[in-house]
Amino acid sequence: MSENKRLLDDESEAFSKAARVKYFNIVVDSGKGATITDADGRMYIDLLASASSTNTGHSHPHIVKAIQDQAAKLIQYTPAYFANNPEVKLAPRLAKLAPISGPVELAWGNSGSDANDAVIKFSRAYTGRPYIVSFTGAYHGSTYGSISISSVSLNMSRKIGPLLPDVVKVPYPDPWQRLKGESDDDFVDRMFKAFKQPFETYLPAEEVAAIVIEPIQGDGGIVKAPTAYINKVVEFAHENGILFAVDEVNQGMGRSGKWWSIEHFDVEPDLMVVGKSLASGMPLSAVIGRKDIMESLNAPANVYTTAGNPVTTAAAMATLDVMEDEHLVERSARLGEKATEFFNQEKSKFKFIGGFRMYGLDGGIDIVDRKTGEPDPEATTKLIYRVFELGAIIISLRGNILRFQPPLVITDEQLDQAFGMLDQAFSELEAGKLTLPDNADEIGW
Structure with missing residues (x-):
């Protein structure tokens, strides 16, 4: 019996099925840079980056040393009552990076989930209004507020259920869902009309506290909203005293070729949420916003015993060092162009690649039926499983979208190796050589 199977069999007796989206039956044992190694000693090129939470790669020496040094000095004393040395240095450094003009403040959390909860709390407190507007296809977390x-x-x-009340969802403007023959302008007009419909029928704008959006949706398919649409939404928000909040948990920290995905648009948020790669995967998040908004609540309205603890904030300080010293934002943009060239070539070769999007090292590749052009989840599962067999980790979103998010430190050579694996899997699918794994019905979202 393999070590992977033995460990997973032991875990299955004690682990809830609600706590993991199934893909491959491995136990990750170690990682270095853009590779991970499982319990059986097999190495994989990581094209997922731990769900975009290890943008600086696995076990970066500078970050490891920062964690080790801080752990030897002080692991935890609750920031709910007292500041700690790395945390007081990180707060102004991170606030300065936020794409928000004027005085900026932040509050710590443990995950993107509780940071999105904080957006709800601060926006309701500041505006005195109850309603929150979010978008279909969004993933903001699993606490009751963020899941709502x-x-x-x-x-x-x-x-x-019942989930958090006074939440209204509107359609996300996915440009890949344009109607046949629909122009970009007509698509934006149609989606903005759908956005306004609740406000014109049952949702008083003067009772809405915030509009929360992923400027580039992550788990919704790696999809960037049209700039013209975002501009219309922001203008509407400002005209009606509504806060504009962005979720940068998945798409921030250089993932899209810029520090923050909202920087692809000529707008500023009032509030933003960061997490995942902020501390290279250590449990740390932050809600960042205009000072007047962040001063609208008093403690303990957003206090957590471990949020902003010494080890996680030391890891975040080191993460920012690596991002800056190794120019990872620029690297993401450069390698994203290389990936775009590769997927363009593959799309010209294989009709089952219906389209793809690449923003820095941040891509979604649509796998469709060759004849109908409709989404093909079965072919997608065959592909991700074959790529896994060949030695790389890539998963699917929405059934038929390949999620391409390698660590930003991936080398050109590793990227070329991954492209070779993908091309082989695509070629084998085209030739009818791929089969579904036995547990295909369990795989994916």
Whole structure:
């Protein structure tokens, strides 16, 4: 019996099925840079980056040393009552990086989930209004507040209601869902009309506290909203005293070729949420916003015993060092161009690649039926499993979208190796050589 199987069999007796989206039956044992190694000693090129939470790669020496040095000095004393040395240095450094003009403040959390909860709390407190508007296809987290504004899987609402009240969801403007012959301008007009419909029928704008959006949706398919649409939404928000909040948990920290995905648009948020790669995967998040908004609540309205603890904030300080010293934002943009060239070539060769999007090292590749052009989840599962067999980790979103998010430190050579594996899997699918794994019905969202 393999070590992977033995460990997973032991875990299965004690682990809830609600706590993991199934893909491959491995136990990750170690990682270095853009590779991970499982319990059987097999190495994989990581094209997922731990769900975009290890943008600086696995076990970066500078970050490891920062964690080790801080752990030897002080692991935890609750920031709920007292500041700690790395935390007081990180707060102004991170606030300065935020794409928000004027005085900026932040509050710590443990995950993107509780940071999105904080957006709800601060926006309601500042505006004195109850309603929150979010978008279909969104993934904001799994706490009751963040899951209430999410809309990417029925299992995030099935059997767990009632969810947070006064949340209204509107359609996300996915440009890949344009009608046949529809121009970009007509698409934006149609989607903005759908956005305004609740406000014109049952949702008083003067009772809405915030509009929360992923400028580039992550788990919704790696999809960037049209700039013209975002501009219209921001203008509407400002005209009606509504706060504009962005979720940068998945798409921030250089993932899209810029520090923050909102920087692809000529707008500023009032509030933003960061997490995942902020501390290279250590449990740390932050809600960042205009000072007047962040001063609208008093403690303990957003206090957590471990949020902003010494080890996680030391890791975040080191993460920012690596991002800056190794120019990872620029590297993401450069390697994203290389990936775009590769997928363009593959699309010209294989009709089942219906389209793709690449923003820095941040891509979604649509796998479709060759004849109908409709989404093909079965072919997608065959592909991700074959790529896994060949030695790389890539997963699917929305059934038929390949999620391409390698660590930003991936080398050109490793990227070329991954492209070779993908091309082989695509070629074998085209030749009818791929089969579904035995547990295909369990795989994916």
